[in-house]
Amino acid sequence: MMKTVALSALTALTMGFSATTAFAGDAAAGERDWRGCRSCHGITADDGTVIQRGGRTGPNLYGVAGRAVASVEDFNYSEPLARYGATGAVWTEELFVEYMTDTTEFLRHHLDDDSVRSAMNFRLRSGAEDMYAYLESLAPAE
Template sequence: MFRTLAIAAATATLAVPAFAEGHSVDLTATGDVAEGEKAFRQCISCHVVQNEAGDTLAGRNAKTGPNLYGIIGGKFGMVEDFRYSDINQLASEMDVVINEEVFVVYVQDPTGYLREITDDNGRSKMTYKVRKEEDAVNLYAYLASIATNPEAATDEGS
């Protein structure tokens, strides 16, 4: 039931025109930060969270996937010098802000989500799928707590 609501919420978010300058996007995290940190262990083989100063905040020096620093409140395809799949590059042109609803649906089915928003038949390079919706929500809260976009305001895991 919650997955259906999350998909509906993400679809509704994507159905509206791109956000005009001056409008804010709700980046509130509803998950558990500590549980998200535990769940992030499944991500460290591909991802790292490293700030602009080069400090590793989470993960190892993995380079299979992009650095996740600043992904919350950011957009698809925003990490410079990372070779994204063609479908992800199309998604970067969609101007979708990565909020909790988008993140949760995306990490549970990256290719399916990208195909839905781009209407393209490509594949995401991210083949791993987060199985439990609760883990996805908690991952979002964890990433929001350690690696927010400087302009993003989040609630660090209520």
């Protein structure tokens, strides 16, 4: 009886969480891991405040969580990423983690084109959830 009650309570709790809750990264760990991204990306708030200095090879990552893919104005995205962005895709934690694990494989899968190559060759084999949580923590207030 006690086992049934415990399982019912656990089921009720887990049913209330969204599918992305399974990731729930650690923003502090993501901030520590930022050094792997800064050679190509910076984080600058809309008002010009520099949050993280970085390169300009990649787009500004401020507000990337929940933003449409390939949508930073005046940034010259690669053709495959721009094509994927044209589908209306939005950076969710799940998509971000998949992308960061293997950018080329991500584009090949989502564009259904085995000839596609990503312009970004960096892979984050672990900690992508943490990086997303960090970037999400910097999101502009709505």
